[in-house]
Amino acid sequence: EAQVTQNPRYLITVTGKKLTVTCSQNMNHEYMSWYRQDPGLGLRQIYYSMNVEVTDKGDVPEGYKVSRKEKRNFPLILESPSPNQTSLYFCASRGQGRETQYFGPGTRLLVL
């Protein structure tokens, strides 16, 4: 089954404690991205990757890092989480061209 998976689905942490949210897709997609969803703001892109070892900032990259060492994986790293990063995070992927983006199930993060 074609899918985008994220782990963990729920996470509670404390300010300053580094965390990683994993994202994996099994569709051999080149393009992957991370979004955060906040009430009243919709979804905003954090980072994206056009292919292995190619990443770039989206609209709200501050406080986040990403890496793309393998085509299927695109982890989101919060080196020092802060309460304003409490949000619902979605990973997405798509193939080349104008294909549909497929979204993961989301990771709900609470930073205390």
Added chain:
Amino acid sequence: AQSVTQPDIHITVSEGASLELRCNYSYGATPYLFWYVQSPGQGLQLLLKYFSGDTLVQGIKGFEAEFKRSQSSFNLRKPSVHWSDAAEYFCAAAPYSGGGADGLTFGKGTHLIIQP
């Protein structure tokens, strides 16, 4: 700057009534357009998309959307809503280009409430 606007934050519709959710975009050229639905506690599901061609697009769950270039709009419609349609609906756009930063730009969403 590129933007997607959903003017209605909340909409309440009676079950069985028709529905129209509004979406306007602001792009240099006609973008690719999408409607996604998010049920409570769930991820995003694609309802339909418009790339080119016929301006009336059919999607899943009985939804359709009409692209109107003159109005920069891509409104979502359904002739008769069901209680299970209660959800958050997002309009999104991606630039019509061959590469670069081509992530989706989302509207802020419309929360649909279905009255019995």
